[in-house]
Amino acid sequence: MEQYFTVAPVACIIFAVTIAISLFAFYNDDLYNKLILQPYNVSKGKYVYTLITSGFIHADWTHLLFNMMTFFFFAFELERFIGHWQFGLLYMVSLILSDLPSVAKHKKDFWYRSLGASGAISAVLFSYIMYKPFNSLYIMFLPIPIPAVVFGVLYLIYCSYASKKGIGNINHDAHFFGALSGIMITVLLQPQIVPYFFRTVTEGVQSLLH
DSSP: OHHHHHHOHHHHHHHHHHHHHHHHHHTOHHHHHHHSBOHHHHTTTSSTTHHHHGGGOOSSHHHHHHHHHHHHHHHHHHHHHHOHHHHHHHHHHHHHHHHHHHHHHTTTOTTOOBOSSHHHHHHHHHHHHHHOTTSEEEETTEEEEEEHHHHHHHHHHHHHHHHHHTOSSSOHHHHHHHHHHHHHHHHHHOTTHHHHHHHHHHHHHHHHHO
């Protein structure tokens, strides 16, 4: 773990804090209820801090494990690419931006709740894709490598579809807007990533065609 902290201290801190708070909240209902996002309240200017704190708690062990595995695979390397404070900024701002559409959409739904780091982790994943568009990614239960840029397109299409259809007890909007936030913030922090991304994709497509 020491080697990870050397190259990605911010990701290490976020990783550890998220796990610690999530585990504590599993066994403390008062804390859980104080940290969870309720769009009805936030839309009225109450408990606005939950736009951030809800990203540090999870519904159950499976939810936490899946998010932290995804974070582990991409966040540490991304911090090495983008920089330490830049990574921290991307993660925290994406937590907020990924939840704002849910607040607008569910501001009248008193019982609606949202939690988990998925929005920020989607931002991390899509920022990573900007740097490594042809790295191989895998869809769960499908052991076939997919170029990261193709995975990204499929991911956005699915999130949009799943949100419209209301598939599962999942905040697909947070995933979708988290991904867009990751792209937007990466471009703002490092504008040179745009020509690099398109050049890499063009070269990758050409190599596949020949």
